[in-house]
Amino acid sequence: MEKIVSNVEKHYVAVKLSATNHENVLDEMAGTLFCEGYVTDGFRDAIIEREKNFPTGLPTGDINVAIPHASPEFVKEPAICLGVLDQPVEFEVMGMEGEKVQVSVLFMLAIKKKEEQLGLLQKLIATCQNQEILSVLKTGDAEKIDEVLGDLIS
Amino acid sequence: MKRILIACGSGVATSTVANQKISSYLDENGYEGQYKIDQCQVSEVVEKSGDYDFCVATTVVSGEPKCPVLPGLPILTGMGLDKLFADISEEMKK
Numbered sequence: 507m508e509k510i511v512s513n514v515e516k517h518y519v520a521v522k523l524s525a526t527n528h529e530n531v532l533d534e535m536a537g538t539l540f541c542e543g544y545v546t547d548g549f550r551d552a553i554i555e556r557e558k559n560f561p562t563g564l565p566t567g568d569i570n571v572a573i574p575h576a577s578p579e580f581v582k583e584p585a586i587c588l589g590v591l592d593q594p595v596e597f598e599v600m601g602m603e604g605e606k607v608q609v610s611v612l613f614m615l616a617i618k619k620k621e622e623q624l625g626l627l628q629k630l631i632a633t634c635q636n637q638e639i640l641s642v643l644k645t646g647d648a649e650k651i652d653e654v655l656g657d658l659i660s
Numbered sequence: 661m662k663r664i665l666i667a668c669g670s671g672v673a674t675s676t677v678a679n680q681k682i683s684s685y686l687d688e689n690g691y692e693g694q695y696k697i698d699q700c701q702v703s704e705v706v707e708k709s710g711d712y713d714f715c716v717a718t719t720v721v722s723g724e725p726k727c728p729v730l731p732g733l734p735i736l737t738g739m740g741l742d743k744l745f746a747d748i749s750e751e752m753k754k
Binding site for chain 1 (some may be wrong): 669670
């Protein structure tokens with residue numbers, strides 16, 4: 507795992523991952539949010555457990571995404587972790603039992619209050635539906651990723 | 661007045677986005693003031709469904725809900741969104 511950017515003021519961090527299964531991906535990203543101080547140590551297990559029960563893979567086109575998140579009780583400060591994968595990893599599709607999708611970009615969300623984060627969530631979903639932006643994120647270019655995440659949070 | 665239930669795993673994240681998008685769609689299509697939306701966790705859908713005209717869920721609803729349940733995934737992916745909005749219109753006209 508390699509850190510691409512981190513912004514402690516705006517509460518975002520981006521990492522490049524070469525994990526080969528979805529649990530490793532979630533483990534490393536949750537670990538990143540923990541190390542940056544945004545979540546408590548229960549967050550990791552909560553994310554993995556929740557993904558099992560409520561998968562978050564989204565078939566959005568050529569580049570597919572996942573938006574893992576967990577209960578607010580493990581969140582100290584709201585934050586977002588972008589994960590860019592070297593190789594796509596299989597996730598289950600949200601709300602579609604048994605359907606799978608090859609994911610290469612992830613947004614892990616540490617959500618505290620839904621009212622405060624509606625704007626972020628809306629922008630995030632718009633980003634997930636924009637293949638052009640996703641392909642920029644997928645390159646792992648630090649400067650461009652910083653720009654996209656900065657826009658998302660502002 | 662139509663009562664709409666929007667559900668996701670926690671009732672916090674994706675149902676909040678779905679709530680906003682469905683509200684905008686309904687308002688833009690002349691249904692302003694003619695509906696009331698509540699959000700909940702997917703585990704509450706079956707129990708609550710008797711009080712609602714229809715439900716939109718971003719996660720799988722197990723059990724036997726007492727109202728129609730529409731899949732909310734298109735709101736998040738953008739794929740098949742026209743179909744979902746058409747289905748919502750149908751439910752509004754019932």
